[in-house]
Amino acid sequence: MKIEFMTDRGYEGALAVEAGPFKKWLKMNHPEIEVVTPQDATIFDLHDYSYIMPLVSLASDTSLQNYLALVVQYLETYTSSRLEGESDEVQLSAFYQDGSVTKEFNFKGSTDALKASIKKFDLNKFMESP
Numbered sequence: 001m002k003i004e005f006m007t008d009r010g011y012e013g014a015l016a017v018e019a020g021p022f023k024k025w026l027k028m029n030h031p032e033i034e035v036v037t038p039q040d041a042t043i044f045d046l047h048d049y050s051y052i053m054p055l056v057s058l059a060s061d062t063s064l065q066n067y068l069a070l071v072v073q074y075l076e077t078y079t080s081s082r083l084e085g086e087s088d089e090v091q092l093s094a095f096y097q098d099g100s101v102t103k104e105f106n107f108k109g110s111t112d113a114l115k116a117s118i119k120k121f122d123l124n125k126f127m128e129s130p
Contacts, residue, residue, distance in 0.1 A: 001066055002059040004036040008093075014042040019054035025074050033070075051075060051111075053092035060096070064105060064126070067094055068118045075111045090114050103127060 005023070007013040015037070023035050053071060058064055071092060079088055090111055095104040103126060107114055 001063050002034040004057040006055040006057050007041050008055045016052040016054045017043050050089040056094045058096045065123050072115055079111050
């Protein structure tokens with residue numbers, strides 16, 4: 001599997017601050033995954049309680065489901081020490097491009113909502129043409 005971090009158009013071509021810790025976590029927990037980051041990219045950080053995952057480009061359509069599972073594992077590691085009543089917000093975007101066809105997955109919500117969304121996620125329906 002290959003994950004390519006992309007600069008985010010919404011933040012003047014910068015990488016999300018979570019790119020660094022996520023890449024390190026992937027290297028420690030899933031060394032078989034190739035992670036590519038842009039050279040000399042700046043980092044943006046909103047200094048709040050959100051996890052803004054880096055925009056990623058995936059090498060194949062089936063990588064999306066695997067990528068989403070990795071993000072949930074990562075977030076469970078970092079949110080496991082939350083106190084009762086604390087909430088978080090996750091924002092992530094991933095896309096896959098095959099020729100002229102581009103499919104994009106966007107999510108914004110809590111870690112728990114992301115886990116619930118992934119359980120319902122159907123890659124076949126996602127890849128269908130509109």
